[in-house]
Structure formats: structure tokens, C-alpha cells
Amino acid sequence: MSDNILNQLAAMEVPPPPDNLDQDVHQSVNRWLLGLQLLNFLLRAIPTAAAYFAYAVAGAMFYTLFGVYPKNRDSGDLNK
Amino acid sequence: MDISAQTDEQLAALAAREASDGPAFQELLARYQDRVWRICYRLLSDAHDASDAAQEVFVRLFLSRAKFQGRSKYSTWVHGVAVRTCLTIRRGRTRRRQREAAAAQQTRETDEKPQGESTAELSLDLNQILNTLEDDDRALLIMKYAEGHNYDELATIFDLSISACKMRVARARQKLKERFPELDFGKGDD
Numbered sequence: 001m002s003d004n005i006l007n008q009l010a011a012m013e014v015p016p017p018p019d020n021l022d023q024d025v026h027q028s029v030n031r032w033l034l035g036l037q038l039l040n041f042l043l044r045a046i047p048t049a050a051a052y053f054a055y056a057v058a059g060a061m062f063y064t065l066f067g068v069y070p071k072n073r074d075s076g077d078l079n080k
Numbered sequence: 081m082d083i084s085a086q087t088d089e090q091l092a093a094l095a096a097r098e099a100s101d102g103p104a105f106q107e108l109l110a111r112y113q114d115r116v117w118r119i120c121y122r123l124l125s126d127a128h129d130a131s132d133a134a135q136e137v138f139v140r141l142f143l144s145r146a147k148f149q150g151r152s153k154y155s156t157w158v159h160g161v162a163v164r165t166c167l168t169i170r171r172g173r174t175r176r177r178q179r180e181a182a183a184a185q186q187t188r189e190t191d192e193k194p195q196g197e198s199t200a201e202l203s204l205d206l207n208q209i210l211n212t213l214e215d216d217d218r219a220l221l222i223m224k225y226a227e228g229h230n231y232d233e234l235a236t237i238f239d240l241s242i243s244a245c246k247m248r249v250a251r252a253r254q255k256l257k258e259r260f261p262e263l264d265f266g267k268g269d270d
Contacts, residue, residue: 004266006253008206009122009226017117018131022109025138029101032139 083107088154096146105145108154109138115155116162122222123166124173125207133169137162152236159227160237163219170215212259217252224249 018024062070083091083103088111094104101109116137120130140161148157210218216238223229223237234245253265 005206005209005263006221006225006265009222010228012122012206012226014118014121015127017113017134018127021113021117021131021134022106024131024135025109025113026101028135028139029142032143033100 089150092145092148092150092154095142096148098145101142105142108141112155112158113138116158119159119162119223119227120166122226123163123219124170125211129169129173133162133166136169137165140165152233156229156233156236159223159229159233160239163223163237167215167219174215209256209260209263213252213255217248217255220245220248221252 059069062068083094084107086094086104086107088108091104091108095102095108098104113134117130117134120133120137121127124130124133137158141158144161148154210221213221220234220238223234224231229237231242231245231249234240234249235242238245240248253267256263256265
């Protein structure tokens, strides 16, 4: 009905998508997941491990200085 | 249950519970890759950029898969993500080209005459005509006329009110009429 040139937009040719688009998406998603998991590891696991070992080092230093282990929250075995 | 028999919204809910791009997300990818590609190609007018943009769209869909709350159709939501991604890429590309053009002009110390507008206008195709508009207006016209979205869907895609969408489409058409008075850009809410 209309000669509106904008109506021709729908008829403009679009080439088919690349064959490997789904593979590329899969790889991009995997890269993101790997990055997020590494970040998660860095932000959570490493500080926890560092705190754990720092406590052990502090205990060793305490023992060197005073001859006894510091009082442990979990078990009193070490002080005996 | 057969995953291919599920609606998009059901698949989106399943994909939100998947830890990686599992079967539900893969099915959504298969259903939408043609549409997303078409939107990216139309908005960016370049196969290489469109391919990068389509990838980025699906990565964004994956990362924000838990944010879809079903307030609109899943397809409208996907189209919104695609449009926003393409506009971001297009703005970056425009800035890059402007910088490159400015650098090239500085080094080139020739005094070539600027191209005459009147002769160039004659050979403008539809894409070039749309390129005279701002990116948002161009995207709005493409989504309305090429993808056939109604104002309700456009409002969701562009995060605008319906009346704002109508106004912007009318304004974009008016700009085109002023720039290309010999062409017919329709009138009213067609």
C-alpha cells in the first residue's frame, strides 16, 4: 500500500550466520567460566589457606619464644 | 521431558539453574542464533563485527541468565540485549574511526576539496540513508521496520515508554524527510 522506503528494510538481504558461531559462543562462555572460577579461587580459597598457614607460623613462633603452643580453639591437645 | 518441546521461557528458567552452557542454554542458542545474528548484522552492517557482537550477546545472555524474570517475552529480552550490545560496539567503532580519521587528516597535508554532497546523495542506498541518523534512532527504525516489532516491544527493548518510542520514530522519520525530501518515509504510526 505504502511506498514508505523504510518498509524495504525488511527485504534487505542478510547473509547466513557463520557456521561456527555456536562453537565460538561455547568457547567464549568457557573462557568466562574459567575466569570467574579463577577469580573465585583467588578471592576465597587463597585467603583462607593463607590465614590457615599464617596461624600455624604464628604458633611456631610462639612456641619458639615461650616454649608452649598457643591455646587452640579446637583442641587442647597441642598445649599438653 | 524433551527439551526441544519446552517454551523459551521454560528453557530460560532451566538455563538459569545450569552451571555451564548446558542443554537448555544450547537449545536457546540454537533457537536464537539466526535472529541475533540478523539483528547484529543489520545494526552493524559488517559481517565480522556482527559475528563478534553475536558472540558477545550470547555470553551476556549466559552471564545474566538468572536475571530474566519473565516480565516480557524471552525473545524481546534477547533482542534488547542484542540491541544494547550492538549499540555499544557501534559507538566504540565510531569513536575509533573518528580518531583514525582525525589522525589521518593531520598527517595528510593535502588540500583536497571536500566531496560535493549533492552528487553523493543520488547514489545513497537505504543503509547509507539510515547512517545519517544517530545510532539509537537508526536502531529503533531497524527494529521497527526490519524486525517488525510493535511499539510495545520496542518500549521494552529500548527501555523507553511507548509514547517516547512513537515520538522518537516520528522524529527520526522527520529528520530523514528533511535530509532526503525526494524520498517517501511514510507518515503517522504505520
